[in-house]
Amino acid sequence: MFVAGNWAESHTGASFDVVNPATGERIDSVPKGDREDVRSAVDDSRTAFKKWSETPAIERSRTLFKAAEIVRANLEELARTLTIEQGKPIGEARGEIGSFANSCEYYAGLIGRERGAQTPFSTGEGFFIVTKRPIGVVGAILPWNFPVSLMGWKVAPGLAAGNTFVVKPASSTPLTDLKVAELMVKAGLPPGALNVVTGPGAVVGEELLDNPKVSKIAFTGETATGRRIMEGSAKYIKRLTLELGGSDPMIVCDDADIDLAVEGAAWGRYRNAGQSCTSVKRLFLFKSIADTFTKKLTATVKTIHVGNGLTPGTHMGPIHNQPQREKVEEMVEDAKSRDAKVLVGGERPKAKELQKGLYYEPTLLQHVDYDAMMAKEECFGPALPIFVVNDLEEAIERANDTIYGLGSSVWTKDIERAYHAAEMIEAGTTWVNSPPIARAEVPFGGFKQSGFGRELGLEGLDHYYETKSIQVLEYGKGKKWKFPI
Ligand code: NAD
Numbered sequence: 001m002f003v004a005g006n007w008a009e010s011h012t013g014a015s016f017d018v019v020n021p022a023t024g025e026r027i028d029s030v031p032k033g034d035r036e037d038v039r040s041a042v043d044d045s046r047t048a049f050k051k052w053s054e055t056p057a058i059e060r061s062r063t064l065f066k067a068a069e070i071v072r073a074n075l076e077e078l079a080r081t082l083t084i085e086q087g088k089p090i091g092e093a094r095g096e097i098g099s100f101a102n103s104c105e106y107y108a109g110l111i112g113r114e115r116g117a118q119t120p121f122s123t124g125e126g127f128f129i130v131t132k133r134p135i136g137v138v139g140a141i142l143p144w145n146f147p148v149s150l151m152g153w154k155v156a157p158g159l160a161a162g163n164t165f166v167v168k169p170a171s172s173t174p175l176t177d178l179k180v181a182e183l184m185v186k187a188g189l190p191p192g193a194l195n196v197v198t199g200p201g202a203v204v205g206e207e208l209l210d211n212p213k214v215s216k217i218a219f220t221g222e223t224a225t226g227r228r229i230m231e232g233s234a235k236y237i238k239r240l241t242l243e244l245g246g247s248d249p250m251i252v253c254d255d256a257d258i259d260l261a262v263e264g265a266a267w268g269r270y271r272n273a274g275q276s277c278t279s280v281k282r283l284f285l286f287k288s289i290a291d292t293f294t295k296k297l298t299a300t301v302k303t304i305h306v307g308n309g310l311t312p313g314t315h316m317g318p319i320h321n322q323p324q325r326e327k328v329e330e331m332v333e334d335a336k337s338r339d340a341k342v343l344v345g346g347e348r349p350k351a352k353e354l355q356k357g358l359y360y361e362p363t364l365l366q367h368v369d370y371d372a373m374m375a376k377e378e379c380f381g382p383a384l385p386i387f388v389v390n391d392l393e394e395a396i397e398r399a400n401d402t403i404y405g406l407g408s409s410v411w412t413k414d415i416e417r418a419y420h421a422a423e424m425i426e427a428g429t430t431w432v433n434s435p436p437i438a439r440a441e442v443p444f445g446g447f448k449q450s451g452f453g454r455e456l457g458l459e460g461l462d463h464y465y466e467t468k469s470i471q472v473l474e475y476g477k478g479k480k481w482k483f484p485i
Contacts, residue, residue, distance in 0.1 A: 024358075033204050052164055084309075124477070127471075139218070221243075274383065324380060334373045364383075426448060
């Protein structure tokens with residue numbers, strides 16, 4: 001783990017292995033932190049908070065710009081570590097490290113440049129000022145699918161605003177986050193401002209919830225875990241940002257650019273082996289274009305090359321862990337048992353060199369029942385169900401028939417249709433003629449059980465502040481405060 005600017009063991013000396021999902025080989029081991037390790041990191045973070053929150057915004061900004069520069073200078077090594085521990089192709093890993101640096105730069109550019117206002121009371125006797133204060137120590141709890149960029153979505157705005165962090169990475173992807181934290185301290189963050197404690201969610205994560213000195217929890221992960229985070233945060237009324245699961249619909253209208261939409265569907269579903277919160281998880285095609293679209297998409301999916309993320313030419317790496325692969329297999333089998341037709345994939349690849357990794361073929365299914373698991377639940381892997389709809393109203397109704405509301409997309413050349421769909425789909429983001437891409441300047445988050453709060457954009461910064469109002473009564477304008485008797 002990395003605490004107060006130093007590499008540290010767990011105080012018990014216990015550790016656990018990190019394994020490469022592409023080969024099954026052990027890569028490294030990291031300390032198995034327990035509650036005492038977390039308490040000590042939180043205390044260090046609290047001490048650092050005093051100094052960092054009083055550091056002028058311009059210096060916090062410079063430190064974040066410097067951090068981005070150092071991370072970019074180490075991009076190749078970081079990307080390689082990320083591919084080895086997570087499984088994604090090296091090109092995607094490079095993009096993810098770049099996205100972390102980009103988040104730092106975006107918030108470094110914002111901080112110290114905000115403007116406030118002094119507003120008169122409506123009754124005229126004075127004015128008020130709204131100021132922003134950092135919250136304190138933040139516990140950032142991360143998933144394994146984008147370990148680095150999602151750390152950036154939290155620590156970049158949070159540090160810019162003057163908060164300090166104890167980060168708990170997913171147990172299977174701690175290595176790149178640890179390296180990035182070390183580089184951030186090299187860039188000039190005070191020791192203790194960014195700590196990374198490795199260990200199980202049920203211990204390290206739970207202590208972050210139980211510890212009264214942690215003022216906010218920023219969580220990304222499954223909806224079921226998010227529920228537990230809410231319960232655990234209730235005792236001390238912690239501030240919360242929850243980025244949870246999704247089952248994103250992609251709607252392709254009859255006037256869409258079919259070739260573009262086919263590419264978008266393939267990239268949107270199979271990137272990161274389908275393990276993105278905003279992966280395209282349900283595809284809705286207008287009836288009149290369904291056959292053409294399905295043929296073209298089938299041909300495209302067949303060209304996706306599965307392999308080790310470090311091997312040049314690989315489009316899709318392994319699934320990250322065995323339970324996840326089994327879950328995808330269960331969903332595909334369930335759809336098949338309800339008469340779905342597998343157009344591509346539907347099984348583990350047969351190539352000899354892939355047998356030790358957690359691979360699964362990119363899979364495309366049609367005639368999927370609306371009651372199938374993959375229509376109802378989040379399918380977090382490379383399997384895409386196709387549904388055929390008569391019109392936009394049916395597509396929107398089906399798209400909204402889920403507990404989730406994270407991302408969505410609509411593909412059409414008609415601006416009125418696009419805007420109508422964007423208004424009606426219950427999701428935090430609707431992309432128009434684009435697969436899901438997060439951008440530093442655009443707020444991101446969920447409706448319904450996909451969570452609440454927003455990351456990225458100006459809103460992302462605001463979630464790392466307490467809002468303080470100062471009300472000033474102008475001299476001579478005050479009333480006499482007599483009881484109304
Ligand atoms: P997960 O919920 O299993 O784990 C997330 C983190 O929570 C891990 O660090 C884990 O150790 C920790 N944790 C587990 N139990 C805990 C507890 N009791 N107390 C505190 N912490 C605990 O999620 P995952 O499998 O790592 O990630 C995949 C999920 O994340 C998917 O559902 C995906 O859609 C979602 N996700 C959402 C977004 C978003 O922005 N909305 C982004 C990426 C991933």
